[in-house]
Structure formats: C-alpha cells, structure tokens
Amino acid sequence: MLLCDIGNTSYHFYNTQTKKSYKKSVKTFDPSTINEKIYYICVHHPTCKKLQKLQNWINLEDFVQRHLYYDTMGIDRIIACEAIQNGVIVDAGSAITVDFVQNGIFQGGFIYPGKKAFEDALSRISPALTTSLDFSVNFQKLPKNTHDALSYGFLSGLKKEIESYNSDIILTGGDAKELQQVFETAMVDELLLFKGMIELLKKNSL
Amino acid sequence: MLLCDIGNTSYHFYNTQTKKSYKKSVKTFDPSTINEKIYYICVHHPTCKKLQKLQNWINLEDFVQRHLYYDTMGIDRIIACEAIQNGVIVDAGSAITVDFVQNGIFQGGFIYPGKKAFEDALSRISPALTTSLDFSVNFQKLPKNTHDALSYGFLSGLKKEIESYNSDIILTGGDAKELQQVFETAMVDELLLFKGMIELLKKNSL
Numbered sequence: 001m002l003l004c005d006i007g008n009t010s011y012h013f014y015n016t017q018t019k020k021s022y023k024k025s026v027k028t029f030d031p032s033t034i035n036e037k038i039y040y041i042c043v044h045h046p047t048c049k050k051l052q053k054l055q056n057w058i059n060l061e062d063f064v065q066r067h068l069y070y071d072t073m074g075i076d077r078i079i080a081c082e083a084i085q086n087g088v089i090v091d092a093g094s095a096i097t098v099d100f101v102q103n104g105i106f107q108g109g110f111i112y113p114g115k116k117a118f119e120d121a122l123s124r125i126s127p128a129l130t131t132s133l134d135f136s137v138n139f140q141k142l143p144k145n146t147h148d149a150l151s152y153g154f155l156s157g158l159k160k161e162i163e164s165y166n167s168d169i170i171l172t173g174g175d176a177k178e179l180q181q182v183f184e185t186a187m188v189d190e191l192l193l194f195k196g197m198i199e200l201l202k203k204n205s206l
Numbered sequence: 207m208l209l210c211d212i213g214n215t216s217y218h219f220y221n222t223q224t225k226k227s228y229k230k231s232v233k234t235f236d237p238s239t240i241n242e243k244i245y246y247i248c249v250h251h252p253t254c255k256k257l258q259k260l261q262n263w264i265n266l267e268d269f270v271q272r273h274l275y276y277d278t279m280g281i282d283r284i285i286a287c288e289a290i291q292n293g294v295i296v297d298a299g300s301a302i303t304v305d306f307v308q309n310g311i312f313q314g315g316f317i318y319p320g321k322k323a324f325e326d327a328l329s330r331i332s333p334a335l336t337t338s339l340d341f342s343v344n345f346q347k348l349p350k351n352t353h354d355a356l357s358y359g360f361l362s363g364l365k366k367e368i369e370s371y372n373s374d375i376i377l378t379g380g381d382a383k384e385l386q387q388v389f390e391t392a393m394v395d396e397l398l399l400f401k402g403m404i405e406l407l408k409k410n411s412l
Contacts (some may be wrong), residue, residue, distance in 0.1 A: 003275050070350045072334070095331050100348055108348025110359040111335065113327045118407075121319045121327035128278070129317065142306055142314025144276045153304075153316040157363025160370060 001201075003036070005193045006042040006051075010140065015196040021191065031057060039197060039206070041075045060197055063204045069106055076193060081106050081195035082203075083189075087089070089166035090183070091192075092175035097156070100165055110161075115175055118154050135178040155182050207407075208240070211282070211399045212248040212257075220400040227397065237263060245403060247281045263288070266403055271411045275312055282399060286378065287312050288409075289395075289402035293374035297398075298381035298390070302364070306371055316367075321381055324360050341384040361388050 001016040011031070026044055038056050042048040050130055061075045069078050077097050080089045085104045091097045092114060098111035098123040113121065123130035129150060131202045135151050136141070137151035139159060159182050162169060169186035171179050176188045189195070208220040219229040219238070232250055237257055245264050248254040257263045264398070267281045275284050283303050291310045296322060297303045305315035319327060321339050329336035335356060343357035345365060349377045365388050368375060375392035377385050381393045395401070 064245060070352075072352045095328075095335065100342050108350045108355075109356045110349055110362065111328070111352070111358040112363075113324070113331065117327045117331050118319070121323045123303075124315070124321065124326065129301065143316055144312075144314050146276075146278045146317070149314075149316045153318040156316065157318075157365075157367035159363075160366040161363035199308065204382075 002036055002038040003078075003194050003197050004040040005197075006040060006044050006047050007076070007174060008044050011047075013191075014191065016078065016194075016198065021194070024170055037203060039102070041079050043074055043076055043199065054123065058206075060200055063200055063206070076096075077109070078106075079193050079196035081196070081198065082199045083192050084168075084170065087166075087170050088162055088165050089170050089172065090162060090176075090179060090186070091173040092179050093173040096173075096175075100167065102167075112158060115178075116152070122150055135175075135181045139182075159183065208242060208244040209400050209403050209404075210244055210246040210248050211285075212246060212253050213282070214250050214252060217253075218399075220397065222400075222404065227400070247285050247399070247403065249280055249282055257340075266406055269406055269412070283315070284312075285399050285402035285406065287402070288405045289398050290374075290376065293376050294368055294371050294384060295376050295378065295398065296368060296382075296392070297379040298377065298385050299379040302379075302381075304364075304368060306373065308373075318364060321360070323385075328356055341381075341387045345388075365389065 003014045005012040009026055011023060011026060011029050014021045026047055032054055037056050040052060040154050041060050043167055063076055077099055079102050081099050084101050089099045094114045094117060096112040096114050097109060100107040119133055131147050131150045133154050134151040137155060139146050139156055141154045143149040169183045170192060171186050171188045172190060172192040180186055180188055181205060209220045211218040215232055216330060217232060217235050220227045220229060225404050229313060232253055236261055244261050245266050247266050248257060264266040268363060270284055283305055287305050287307050290307050292308055295305045300320045300323060302320050305311040325339055337356045339360050340357040343354050345362055349355040349358045375389045376398060377392050377394045378396060378398040386394055388391055
C-alpha cells in the first residue's frame with residue numbers, strides 16, 4: 001500500500017510493503033503519474049486542490065473524527081496523535097508543535113517557534129542577539145555568556161514543560177535528532193505520520 | 207541626587223529627593239542642559255558617546271565589578287542585579303531577560319524574545335499563526351485552540367523555568383504588569399534600575 005504525507009515543500013511517500021520512504025518536490029512532481037490507490041494527508045493547499053480531482057488519491061482527512069481534536073488543528077498534528085496511545089509528540093520543524101495523548105485521546109497541545117524562527121526573532125530584536133542556537137547547551141547551570149543565554153532561553157522552559165507531563169516523548173520532524181540532545185530518553189520516529197495513517201486505515205477498516 | 211537610565215528610546219530620570227521619575231526622548235533631549243551632577247547608565251551608543259564629553263554626567267558602568275558578571279552582559283541587566291540580594295529579575299521589554307541573584311551574587315541568566323518579537327516570529331512561520339499573545343491564558347490545562355496554543359507556548363515553559371528557582375520574582379520593564387498575570391506572587395518594580403544605581407553608589411561611597 002502507498003501512503004503520502006504532503007507538506008509545503010515535498011510529497012513524502014511510504015510503501016508499507018517495502019517499508020521504504022522517498023520524497024518528491026511539490027513544485028515538480030505530477031501526482032497523476034501514479035495509478036495505484038494511494039492514501040494521503042496534505043497541508044499544501046494548491047496541491048490539495050489538485051489531488052481532489054484524482055480518484056485514486058484518497059484523502060485520509062475525511063476519515064478523522066475531528067470532534068476529538070479542534071477545528072483549526074493541522075491534519076499532520078492530528079495524524080501524529082493517531083499513531084500513539086500514550087505520549088507527547090514533539091514535531092520540530094519551522095514551528096515546534098507539542099501534543100499530548102493519553103489512552104488514545106488528545107489532551108491538548110501547544111505551538112512554539114522552531115529553531116530558525118527563534119533565531120530570526122532574536123536577531124531582529126538586536127544584532128547583538130544574532131546566534132546559532134545550540135541544542136547541546138548545559139541545562140544544569142544558568143548561563144553566563146550571551147550564546148548560552150540564548151540557547152538556554154530557547155530550550156530550557158520547553159524542556160521543563162514537556163518533561164512535566166511525565167510521559168513518553170516522541171520526536172519527529174526535521175530537528176528531531178537535534179532535539180534528542182535535550183530530551184535524552186525520547187525516541188526519534190521519522191515515520192510517525194505514516195504509523196498514524198496506518199492506524200487510521202485500520203480504525204476505518206480500509 | 208539625579209539618576210538617569212538611558213535606553214534606546216528615552217532618558218529615564220529619577221530624582222532621589224522628590225522620588226519622582228520622568229522621561230525625555232533620546233532624539234530630542236540635550237543632556238548639556240543639565241548642570242548638576244548626574245549618575246547614569248546608558249545602552250544607546252550614540253548618546254553614550256555624547257555623555258562622555260560632559261563632566262557632570264558620571265557613568266556608573268565604571269563602578270561595576272564586571273568580573274562578577276560576564277563581558278557582553280548589558281549594563282541594565284547588571285544594575286538590576288545590583289538592586290537585590292536574593293531573587294529572580296524578569297525584565298520584559300523587546301527581549302525578556304531573566305537573571306538570578308543569590309546572596310548578592312549573580313548566578314546566571316537567560317534571554318527570551320519579548321511579546322512582540324514572539325508574535326512576529328509566529329506570524330512569519332505562517333499567517334495561520336498570527337495572533338495577539340495573551341498573558342491571561344490558562345496554565346492549568348493544555349490548550350485546544352490555536353490562540354491559546356500560541357500563548358501557552360510563549361509563556362508556560364518560561365513560567366515553569368522561572369518558578370523552578372523557588373525564589374522571589376521581581377518584574378520590571380514595559381510588560382511587567384502584564385506578566386504579573388503569569389507570576390501571581392511576583393512583585394512589579396518599575397524603579398528597580400534606580401534602586402540598583404543607588405546600591406552601587408552606596409557600595410562605592412559616592
């Protein structure tokens with residue numbers, strides 16, 4: 001079976017038989033070149049529109065019990081929650097979304113700027129705050145230099161917040177591996193969204 | 207005695223006899239119109255240069271024991287620390303600086319984007335994340351809507367971080383009063399920098 005997660009830059013495919021994943025550019029890939037049935041989620045609106053016209057592309061958003069989440073919640077966050085029964089999902093991309101699931105039920109979550117957005121925000125306040133934020137900053141003592149003071153500010157509260165849920169932590173998204181330096185017991189799962197899609201297919205006997 | 211704290215937009219004066227404070231614009235105020243002795247700190251470089259030439263303007267930065275802090279630490283943060291013996295100072299302006307003092311000794315601190323910088327960072331990630339961040343967000347339960355998810359992301363980790371020091375919290379800067387909704391037991395002290403300046407004068411028998 002073929003699954004696809006479409007973001008703002010790429011189609012991310014996953015073949016459940018071969019367990020292989022690969023990417024194609026949103027700009028150049030033509031989805032009508034695929035003839036087999038394919039289940040997808042999509043957050044890139046121009047592509048979503050294109051896919052609606054293709055009968056073999058099946059939008060998994062239609063099978064979600066949306067009342068368990070909230071109206072404006074991104075389908076990618078919802079599908080990630082569908083992947084687990086218990087835990088906190090930290091999806092670290094341009095934004096960092098944090099969602100808490102207990103006994104298969106979404107408990108709520110929050111949104112935080114990603115590394116690059118945070119760096120940009122700091123350098124816009126003052127050139128003196130321009131830095132490359134460092135996931136390996138020491139959380140055991142309060143910083144006494146500007147570079148560490150900025151990295152600590154970015155990460156220490158986030159760490160305390162997420163660890164306060166006393167739950168398994170699952171990291172996904174582009175900065176997942178970097179974030180593992182902050183959350184030492186966390187698991188990195190780059191295929192979390194595909195697991196969520198498979199769970200949703202099972203729930204709906206598809 | 208006259209004290210003055212010069213930021214990027216204004217001269218903030220404090221008269222220790224009358225206990226009154228008032229502001230003048232950095233752009234239009236001429237410091238040579240003051241003839242009496244005045245102790246100041248300054249972070250606005252063009253103004254700092256101007257003041258060096260005026261004999262009655264005495265830069266308090268020259269009296270600080272800088273080895274107790276760190277090289278690139280702003281003089282405003284240092285002077286705030288001089289004001290207290292124990293506590294955590296949260297100075298909420300364009301950036302939020304957090305500095306921890308124990309037994310009169312600076313223990314370290316960190317830097318976080320201020321409200322406006324945080325809002326700008328979010329809206330640059332996606333127009334869907336454009337919001338006015340809300341200091342009165344509920345920290346007792348995880349959000350289930352985008353507006354609260356953003357305000358919670360801005361403040362909840364910061365709150366946990368600062369409260370983890372188990373120390374008195376002193377709020378100062380433009381957003382101090384707003385922040386009091388987050389730190390309910392905190393004190394707001396808009397004259398904290400002047401208190402620090404007075405302490406430094408005492409230490410140096412000036």
